[in-house]
Amino acid sequence: MGVSIEVTNLNAWYGTNHTLQDIDLNIPANHATALIGPSGCGKSTFVRCLNRMHETNPIARVTGTVLIGGLDIYADAKPVEIRRRVGMVFQRPNPFPTMSIYDNVAAGLKLNGYSNRKVLDEIVEKSLKNSALWEEVKDELKKKSGASLSGGQQQRLCIARALAVDPEVLLMDEPASALDPVSTSKIEDLIFQLKSQYTIVIVTHNMQQAARVAEKTGFFLNGRMVEFDSTHKIFTNPSDKRTEDYITGRFG
Amino acid sequence: MVIAQVPEIRFNQSQLLTEPDLPGERPSAQPAQQEASAIRTFLLARGNSAWADRGFRWLMVLCALSIFGIVVLIATELVERSKLAWGAFGLDFFYKAYIDTFTGKPMYWDPVNSHFSALPFLYGTLVSSLLALLLAVPLAIGVAVFLTEMCPGFLRAPLAFITELLAAIPSVIYGFWAVSVLVPLMKIYVNPALIKTLGWTGLFADDNPTGLGFLTSGIILAIMILPIVSSLTREVMTAVPTSQREAVLALGATRWEMIRMGVLRNARIGIVGAIILGLGRALGETMAVAMVIGNSPEIQRSLLANGSTMSAVIANEFAEASSDLHLSALMELGLALFIVTIIVNAFARMLVWMVTRGTPSSVH
Amino acid sequence: MGLRTSLGEETLRDEHQLRAKLRTLADGAATGLAVLATVMVVAPLVAIFVYLVYKGAVSLNWAFFTHNPVPVGEAGGGMANAIVGSGILLGVGSLIGIPIGIAGGIFLAEFGRGTRLANAIRFTADVLNGVPSIVMGIAVYSLVVVPQGHFSAFSGGVALGIMMIPTVCRTTEEMLLMVPHAVREAALALGVPNWRSVLSITVRTASAGIITGCMLAFARVAGETAPLIFTAFGNVGWSEKLSEPIAALPLQIYVYALSPYDEWHRLAWAGALVLIVLIVLAVSLVRYVTSRGVLKGAS
Numbered sequence: 081m082g083v084s085i086e087v088t089n090l091n092a093w094y095g096t097n098h099t100l101q102d103i104d105l106n107i108p109a110n111h112a113t114a115l116i117g118p119s120g121c122g123k124s125t126f127v128r129c130l131n132r133m134h135e136t137n138p139i140a141r142v143t144g145t146v147l148i149g150g151l152d153i154y155a156d157a158k159p160v161e162i163r164r165r166v167g168m169v170f171q172r173p174n175p176f177p178t179m180s181i182y183d184n185v186a187a188g189l190k191l192n193g194y195s196n197r198k199v200l201d202e203i204v205e206k207s208l209k210n211s212a213l214w215e216e217v218k219d220e221l222k223k224k225s226g227a228s229l230s231g232g233q234q235q236r237l238c239i240a241r242a243l244a245v246d247p248e249v250l251l252m253d254e255p256a257s258a259l260d261p262v263s264t265s266k267i268e269d270l271i272f273q274l275k276s277q278y279t280i281v282i283v284t285h286n287m288q289q290a291a292r293v294a295e296k297t298g299f300f301l302n303g304r305m306v307e308f309d310s311t312h313k314i315f316t317n318p319s320d321k322r323t324e325d326y327i328t329g330r331f332g
Numbered sequence: 333m334v335i336a337q338v339p340e341i342r343f344n345q346s347q348l349l350t351e352p353d354l355p356g357e358r359p360s361a362q363p364a365q366q367e368a369s370a371i372r373t374f375l376l377a378r379g380n381s382a383w384a385d386r387g388f389r390w391l392m393v394l395c396a397l398s399i400f401g402i403v404v405l406i407a408t409e410l411v412e413r414s415k416l417a418w419g420a421f422g423l424d425f426f427y428k429a430y431i432d433t434f435t436g437k438p439m440y441w442d443p444v445n446s447h448f449s450a451l452p453f454l455y456g457t458l459v460s461s462l463l464a465l466l467l468a469v470p471l472a473i474g475v476a477v478f479l480t481e482m483c484p485g486f487l488r489a490p491l492a493f494i495t496e497l498l499a500a501i502p503s504v505i506y507g508f509w510a511v512s513v514l515v516p517l518m519k520i521y522v523n524p525a526l527i528k529t530l531g532w533t534g535l536f537a538d539d540n541p542t543g544l545g546f547l548t549s550g551i552i553l554a555i556m557i558l559p560i561v562s563s564l565t566r567e568v569m570t571a572v573p574t575s576q577r578e579a580v581l582a583l584g585a586t587r588w589e590m591i592r593m594g595v596l597r598n599a600r601i602g603i604v605g606a607i608i609l610g611l612g613r614a615l616g617e618t619m620a621v622a623m624v625i626g627n628s629p630e631i632q633r634s635l636l637a638n639g640s641t642m643s644a645v646i647a648n649e650f651a652e653a654s655s656d657l658h659l660s661a662l663m664e665l666g667l668a669l670f671i672v673t674i675i676v677n678a679f680a681r682m683l684v685w686m687v688t689r690g691t692p693s694s695v696h
Numbered sequence: 697m698g699l700r701t702s703l704g705e706e707t708l709r710d711e712h713q714l715r716a717k718l719r720t721l722a723d724g725a726a727t728g729l730a731v732l733a734t735v736m737v738v739a740p741l742v743a744i745f746v747y748l749v750y751k752g753a754v755s756l757n758w759a760f761f762t763h764n765p766v767p768v769g770e771a772g773g774g775m776a777n778a779i780v781g782s783g784i785l786l787g788v789g790s791l792i793g794i795p796i797g798i799a800g801g802i803f804l805a806e807f808g809r810g811t812r813l814a815n816a817i818r819f820t821a822d823v824l825n826g827v828p829s830i831v832m833g834i835a836v837y838s839l840v841v842v843p844q845g846h847f848s849a850f851s852g853g854v855a856l857g858i859m860m861i862p863t864v865c866r867t868t869e870e871m872l873l874m875v876p877h878a879v880r881e882a883a884l885a886l887g888v889p890n891w892r893s894v895l896s897i898t899v900r901t902a903s904a905g906i907i908t909g910c911m912l913a914f915a916r917v918a919g920e921t922a923p924l925i926f927t928a929f930g931n932v933g934w935s936e937k938l939s940e941p942i943a944a945l946p947l948q949i950y951v952y953a954l955s956p957y958d959e960w961h962r963l964a965w966a967g968a969l970v971l972i973v974l975i976v977l978a979v980s981l982v983r984y985v986t987s988r989g990v991l992k993g994a995s
Contacts, residue, residue: 133885138810158380164887165372174878178901188886189371191896192378203371238882245886246371381889388891389807395799396808399821399865402858406831409838474733482730491738493983498741500975501748502919504946505968508953509744512751512961555744558737586719588726609826616828618922619950643830643922650834650926663834670831677826681819 083149083248083279084109085130090144092125092134099125101303103144107296112271112280114290114311117300118331123283126300127251130281131166132159149248164192166249167242172258173234175226175241181208181217184226184237188245203244211240212270232263239270250274252282256289268293287327291315299323403674410667416660417448425664426450441629441645443654448661450668452629456546456639457669460621461614463550463635468558469607475558476565481591492563499559507620510552515624518551519543523636537634544626547635552624553614561610568602568687569595598687605683612676616669618643642669745972752969755962760970765932765948768957775967777934781849781943784936785928786918788853793860793917794910798899800861801868801906806894809873818869821862832859833923841927849935849942852928859923860913867909871902908982915978919971921946945971 085107092100100122107113115123128134129142132153146153153162175184183190185204194200204221208214213236217224226237235255242250252271256264271280271293284290290297291311298308299320307314307323318324325331417425429438430447440449479491519542526536526547572595580594596603626638627648640648642665653659759774766773800817808814832855840851875898883893899906921944924930929941930951936942945967952964 131885133881136881136884158382160380160887160889161376161378162887163885164375164378168885170878170881170885172878174876174882176879176882176897176901178903187883187897188888189375191883191886191888191892192375194371194374199370241882241886244371245375246369248372375887381891384892385890388894392799392803392807395796396803396814396817396865398796399800399817399824399862402824402861403820405839406827406835409835410831413834413838471733471737474730475737477726478730478734482727491734494738494742496983497976497979498745500915500919500979501745502921502946502971502975504919504921504950504953505748505971506744508949508964508968509748511953513744513747555741558741562737586723588723589719591726612826616826616831618828618830623950623954643828646830646834647922647925650837651929663838666831666834669828673827673831674823677823678819680826681822 085249085279085281086145086147087130088145088147090126090129090142090146092122092129092143093139093141094125094137095139099303100129103305105298105305105308107279107281109279110276111296112275112282112294114294114297115281115283115300116285116287116290116297116326118326119285121300122303123300124253127168127253127281127283130249130251131168132162133168135159164188164245165247166251167245167247169235169238169242169250169252169255171254173231173238175229175234175237177225177227179226180222181224181226181229181237182221185240185244187241192245204240207240207244210243210270210274211236212266213237213240230263232259232266235259235263235267236270239267243274247278249279249281252280254283254285257285264289287315299326301326406670407667410663410670413663414660414667416657417664418660420446420657421448421661424449425661426454426668438631440631443649443658446655446657448657450642450661450665452631453640453642453645453665454668455631456625457615457641457643459546459635459639460549460553460625460641461611463546464553464557464614465607465611467550467554468561468610471554472558472561472606472610473565473603475562476569477591477596479562480566480569481587481595492566495559495562499563503556503617503619504623506552506556507623510548510620510624514552515543515548517543518545518548523547526636534633535635537632537636540626540634540636540638542626542638544624544638545634545636546625546639549621549625549639549641550635552620553617556617556620557610557613560613561606564606564609564684565599565603568599568606568684571602571688572598602684602687605680605685605687608676608680608683612673612680615676616643616673618647622647642666748965748968748972751965752967752972755966756969757966760963760966764934765963768960771959773959773963775943775945775948775963777931778943778945778948778967779970781928781931781935782918782945784849784938784942785852785856785924785944786914788850788938789856789860789917790910790914792854792857793913794864796857797861797864797913798868798906798910800865801872802894802899804865804869805872806898818866821865824862825866828922829859829920830922830925833926836923837926844939846939847927847929847941848939849928850938852924852942852944853938855923855927856917856920859917859920863913863916864910867912868902868906871905871909872898874905875901904985908985911978912982915975918974919946921950925950 087103087105087107090100090103091098103126115126117123125134130146130148134140134142142154148162148166151157176187179187182204185207186200189200189203205214208217213233216233217229226234229237239255256267259267268289271282274280282290282294294311296309297311297314299306299314301322307318307320309319314323315327318327425448429440429449429451430442431437432439439447440452442448475495479488483491523536523543527538530536531538576598577590577594580590585593621641622644625640625644627640627644628638629640629645630638632639646662646666649658650662653662759772761774761779762776763772763774764777765775804814804818808817836851836855836858840854841847844851879901880893880898883897884890888897924944924947928944928947930947931941931943949964949967949971952960952967955961
């Protein structure tokens with residue numbers, strides 16, 4: 081089951097660049113939430129603040145509160161602990177190149193010291209099934225390297241890898257933007273099925289995609305969150321004029 | 333007012349319009365509806381390995397600092413061991429010589445009477461290195477220009493490979509070859525010819541029939557530094573952006589003019605760096621030089637005369653140094669060599685870096 | 697409207713044509729010189745190489761690998777002790793140089809990237825690579841041999857190891873920098889601790905390249921003579937103990953090459969061939985691996 085995310089007064093900087101300004105929002109549990117906005121508006125930075133990946137950059141800084149499932153992830157936990165509970169799928173598929181498919185999926189567990197072979201086998205199978213990749217690779221789990229798959233398959237592999245550690249939240253930073261339409265729709269189906277088990281936050285450039293998979297949508301502009309509401313409202317009757325301009329394609 | 337078309341939705345209307353739970357009813361950290369899976373429990377118990385991270389980081393830092401440690405180590409050891417000679421001769425070591433009362437000639441390196449002067453070795457090092465540069469640099473640049481700008485594609489890789497291979501041959505093997513082939517060649521053919529044609533310059537005297545000497549060592553040094561100067565020059569030439577080449581060509585230049593104005597001019601700082609790096613290598617080259625320079629601590633004008641270099645005399649005399657002062661003098665030579673090569677190499681690296689802009693260049 | 701056809705115009709055109717011809721001539725001459733330089737360089741170098749291989753091939757026999765040196769005047773004998781000695785020295789050197797060098801490279805690439813400390817270390821490593829190996833030798837003499845009171849294989853190993861550190865450090869750094877950032881992020885996002893991510897993911901991805909870097913350093917110090925003259929010192933007999941002087945292949949070659957005995961010259965050629973083969977193999981392997989792309993499918 082997923083958990084909800086409460087963000088209060090979040091500000092983020094890259095060096096002197098004030099990337100996120102005073103973000104407040106509540107992401108509901110077990111739903112998919114989409115974040116839309118033009119390039120460079122801070123949506124990626126925002127999700128990276130949710131699993132504390134933002135601070136891996138030496139000039140990055142964050143202030144504010146993020147509560148995931150009630151836990152203050154900055155004050156009461158360490159980054160490593162958080163990242164085991166909040167999974168991430170990146171824009172470009174990034175399987176570990178020297179590892180087999182099996183090892184890729186199991187990486188999050190094996191590298192954290194888990195070694196029970198039988199259970200690992202089950203988890204790998206379950207994760208690959210959940211990411212709709214099982215049927216295509218089940219015969220070559222240990223023989224094929226993660227990097228030898230097609231782009232869409234690689235991304236599903238990355239999703240399986242993220243699911244294998246049983247996170248409560250799944251962050252997806254434009255997961256389908258580097259993929260062809262067929263793979264994209266497969267991934268959207270996946271998100272649709274997964275959201276009942278996890279809380280999903282998906283950053284997307286594609287408004288239609290947001291409308292297809294997410295119940296709630298947030299619109300980001302220039303580091304601020306302009307509007308956060310149900311997807312239907314955002315797309316049919318936005319409250320803010322800027323949202324309306326973006327939706328209708330006047331910019332971005 | 334419908335602003336945008338709401339696209340075809342796959343899930344039914346009621347699902348879409350459902351308002352998600354309000355923040356006031358957020359679930360607890362550990363979801364109550366379903367027990368956390370075994371995996372989740374396992375991972376939650378793993379801790380944050382802050383100690384392991386910190387320890388690992390410090391270990392890596394320490395090992396990286398060992399580079400500084402090595403420099404400090406060498407410096408302190410050499411300085412320590414040079415103290416005796418420094419106390420005995422001071423700065424005179426580097427520019428004064430003791431005049432032998434019997435012959436009236438300067439006696440530079442006299443273990444018997446404990447008079448030591450570095451002059452012949454400074455001279456020998458300088459002469460052999462400069463000779464090497466004189467012979468090697470034009471050829472190296474020519475090769476670099478050919479390989480970078482003129483070479484047909486299929487030849488480039490094999491030729492580059494050969495150059496790299498020859499850079500890897502150990503000094504002692506070059507020395508062995510020089511003793512077996514080069515020295516007889518010099519003795520029988522080259523030296524007599526030089527004496528006959530250029531003896532009037534005073535640089536090619538007749539009194540050393542062995543085939544050893546400054547010129548021979550200069551030649552073998554040239555052969556040894558060719559690969560490094562050439563490959564570094566190639567590297568800085570390749571670092572010149574194509575746009576520079578194209579700009580010159582677009583003005584109607586011939587290929588040579590393009591190379592001269594578009595490439596060499598831009599790369600000249602780096603090429604100077606490559607040359608200085610070659611100089612650095614020549615200064616410190618030990619084994620091959622020790623085998624062909626004749627090992628005579630004399631300063632002679634003739635290039636065909638025997639001489640010695642700083643590194644060669646250390647290699648030859650260290651193991652059998654006759655006194656503590658002797659050893660200390662050798663150590664002081666080593667210290668001088670250390671400082672000189674560091675300065676030369678640092679300067680050269682800076683020049684090359686300026687052209688390739690700090691991208692980690694290949695290790696030479 | 698016609699062109700001005702004064703005399704000045706004609707001489708200008710002639711001058712252009714003359715200039716053009718000179719330029720083409722210069723271009724040809726430059727090409728010729730460059731080709732000449734290449735030939736003058738490559739041909740003798742290849743000739744040297746072929747000569748070395750030839751002399752070595754005719755001198756090599758089984759006894760070379762299996763026998764120790766015999767007293768002057770007797771036929772036969774070999775350099776078995778020198779081969780083993782080199783092996784031991786390189787073993788000790790690698791044990792010192794490779795781990796420290798790799799760790800240094802990890803620091804430069806993973807922890808210190810862009811910092812002034814890392815830049816200083818990188819620069820110093822490059823400069824160290826240019827310090828004459830004989831200076832390393834006498835420094836280690838002062839550091840190890842003098843306190844110990846005798847020459848030893850251990851001191852020789854230390855000298856070689858210290859020489860390997862800067863080279864291995866730089867090549868490791870270069871290889872690690874080639875690992876795409878996305879791979880590191882993927883590991884971190886899984887909640888893998890940083891140290892584990894660096895070792896099991898980043899280093900592992902670059903492992904082929906790192907290994908070739910070590911091989912390069914290995915081949916480079918395998919042929920070094922100068923640092924061994926006053927540390928390992930050489931040994932005419934068999935020795936495996938770290939506390940005793942030990943024979944080494946390049947050292948033996950040096951001694952034999954300068955001797956007046958033909959038999960010893962023969963052995964020196966054989967030794968030179970063995971050394972060259974080792975180095976050629978290492979360099980070729982490095983080339984092969986790096987040309988195939990050290991990171992299979994990483995990008």
